[in-house]
Amino acid sequence: MRGDKSTDADGGTAGSGAAGSAGGPAPVTLREVAREAGVSYATASRALNGSDRTVREENAARVREAAARLGYLPYLPAQAVARGFSSTAALVVADMDDPYFASIAVGVVDAAEEAGLIVTMAVADRTPELEVQLVHKLRGHRPQVIIVAGSRIEGPQDALVAELEAYRSAGGRVALISQEGLPFPTVPIDNYGGARALARTLVDLGRDGFGIVHSGDRIHTSRDRRQGFTDGLREAGLEPVLIEEAFSRDGGRRAGRSLHPEVRTVFAVNDVMAIGVSSGLREAGRVPGAEVAVAGFDDVEEARYATPALTTVRVPLREIGRLALRIALDPGGDTAGAGVRGSAGGGGRDSVRDGAWVSPKGAARVPPEGAAGAVVRVPPEVVVRDSTPGRSACGGSASG
Amino acid sequence: MRGDKSTDADGGTAGSGAAGSAGGPAPVTLREVAREAGVSYATASRALNGSDRTVREENAARVREAAARLGYLPYLPAQAVARGFSSTAALVVADMDDPYFASIAVGVVDAAEEAGLIVTMAVADRTPELEVQLVHKLRGHRPQVIIVAGSRIEGPQDALVAELEAYRSAGGRVALISQEGLPFPTVPIDNYGGARALARTLVDLGRDGFGIVHSGDRIHTSRDRRQGFTDGLREAGLEPVLIEEAFSRDGGRRAGRSLHPEVRTVFAVNDVMAIGVSSGLREAGRVPGAEVAVAGFDDVEEARYATPALTTVRVPLREIGRLALRIALDPGGDTAGAGVRGSAGGGGRDSVRDGAWVSPKGAARVPPEGAAGAVVRVPPEVVVRDSTPGRSACGGSASG
DNA sequence: CTGTTAGCGCCTTCAG
């Protein structure tokens, strides 16, 4: 919440005070404020919103005072019409009930707030078609930026790209989260590298009998994580058993319920599924953590309180959300790496893959507006917890 | 997504096609569409948005066709200015990272989508002052409705009420979630009744040695649940031990870590805290579920996968979110009870309190307006799970 | 049915 350039007049508190008549008092308009303050309409405008403030302090004060007294509230839609752009940021997420997206949303909303924007949000329900329709609809509000955080699914993305391209060519800024390969600034998540590092860490800890619960290669996130983990394993000469299930808690649960007896270490492609796996294992009478270790990916808060606590790869979701808004607002800015502290933990080297991604198509058509394929890497970090060998799922080790 | 009254022109896919020049082609305006279609500006408007469609089908078709071809997109802010009200719904939640609010948000967004509104959202971070500021800020967009879902905290609510009152007196509609006592339509949650029923259920199951982990009476939700549970216990002649901690996972964890040894059944005021309690118990070397049963409130998805699965009180969060939007849009409508199935569980009587509160003033230029204090009860439902007596925290009972 | 013409609330040159 930066204080400068504030457009607020009445300190954030209601001020319709007087309002004697009861019949839907038309909201106070800037014109009234001007009259009340004894200055011109234009002056009032300048005093309250000042693109380049050039108004005698005395008058400015009078205007502010009048505005406060009348409870004036700038009519944002009107401002948008006059200025040509609104003060909103649009966000499309795949599923708000998933803590992964919820955290990203928090980050976006937070950063937007700081930038003086309010966010309009839509939930695409993990359906590509709906997603396109939503950005289209959102576009009507002429947001200053559009951020799309969906689980990218295999298939033609032409519609989405076209929609976004159209938006950008009209002056809008877009940012994507974890869906590289599209000609827009993206906050990537190193799914491959993180998963690979995780695999190596587990191998180093002496685990074996690996299994991967994933959701098929059509879902990019799943594919990359599966791939990374597999490669990490292969470097140690190991080969995992693959189990495919839905990208959800329940999918994980089903997988856990019928997990092959020889799998003693299972990596679920995300924390939510991993938690489901643990649950499923228990339903099958097995003990997750001791008998079979389970690891996930994301380090969602929930995972830290699960039993056994998940070994996972930390992904700074909130920061990623913030970052998305920032790179959208200021592509090519000094945003790179900003706000993402945290060591590389166990992730270590090769955390950074090919950073540079070059815009393939269309980008030529659309000039400046900042680089189109900006990529800011967020380093993954392996977090080892309870599910490692010697620990039991039940009795905690603490104090005892 | 209802199809009628659609304002969309180009089937949801981008259409900036032609656009030869590359320098930020000004978005297509309605005027251009009109010219392109060979009709007047007004006719084009009517054809595409038609409040009361009265345009020869032939022309209408031409307009639609032209709109599609040019990739016309109605400029919502302009529409808002012209119409006097925008097509947005504002939502203020206390903490998006909490699954409780995330689910509510999903419901709101969903219902908004159905009503043709897009939601603008803000996170109040559980801070009353911020909450007021946010609704104030949001008000600037002239949303058609404002929904506030915060954890009500003891203290003067004058600022919030004033802000909301001002909004409403200007024709806006507001709906609150789980914070009765304020002069606005509210979707209540029977915290007291649900907790009391839960207590009785646990007593009936033979549990004893009760403890309540709550967050102090300043937080209404905590207070009501604690109160209800306590009363339920007293009916059986029992008295609980009280532990006060922060309203979060971590607060619960701390409570669990130092839980009095004699407490063998603990009720945490919400699922998230309950999960924390389980976690804390383990850290202290105790086994939640077997040695000490833990119950929560909300029936958040996460709770169903926790270990041990939580005995809890189901609250249809999503439905509640939907309902909030509906009663805001149509107070006094037939919304009562709609969409909320599920038995009354044990909540029982006193579920319905004083409903009527009469609307003072009238709407400005915005559509009708109904009752202002509508209250729709959502019946709580006790869900008994693993944490009951005989079960172990580890080995599942299933199959094996 | 259709076109013309005012605004909606605000910002912004453009003169004073």
Next chain:
DNA sequence: CTGAAGGCGCTAACAG
């Protein structure tokens, strides 16, 4: 530094 006037894109009477 200030006021007057035009315009943003769209809707809504009001004539034809």
